[in-house]
Amino acid sequence: MKKATINLETLTCPSCIQKIENALKGMNGVEKDSVEVLFNSSKVKANFDAEALTIESIEKAIEDLGYPVIKSKVRAI
Numbered sequence: 001m002k003k004a005t006i007n008l009e010t011l012t013c014p015s016c017i018q019k020i021e022n023a024l025k026g027m028n029g030v031e032k033d034s035v036e037v038l039f040n041s042s043k044v045k046a047n048f049d050a051e052a053l054t055i056e057s058i059e060k061a062i063e064d065l066g067y068p069v070i071k072s073k074v075r076a077i
Contacts (some may be wrong), residue, residue: 001031003077005053006062007070011037016067020044024077029053037074047077 011017017037024044025036029052036045048058052072 001047001051001077002055002059002074003034003047004045004072004074006046006059006072008042008044008062009068009070011039011042011067013041020062020067023065024058027053027058027061030058036066050074 020037021035024030024046025032027048029049031047031049034045034047037043038045038069045064046058048055055072055074059072063069
């Protein structure tokens with residue numbers, strides 16, 4: 001498993017949190033209970049199986065919702 005911390009452009013509404021959480025929790029390879037969207041710091045944290053999913057596909061899912069990704073950090077857990 002790997003832990004991703006993804007910095008987004010500033011989130012402007014609390015409903016953004018739900019959209020991002022639902023999208024990531026629906027992805028195969030993402031640990032559902034690990035998904036956390038931090039509204040005040042505009043960050044998304046999630047654990048994922050690097051063999052089933054890439055950080056790029058997680059970023060794309062977030063960007064497809066309309067939230068630009070600034071940078072991502074991935075580390076082994």
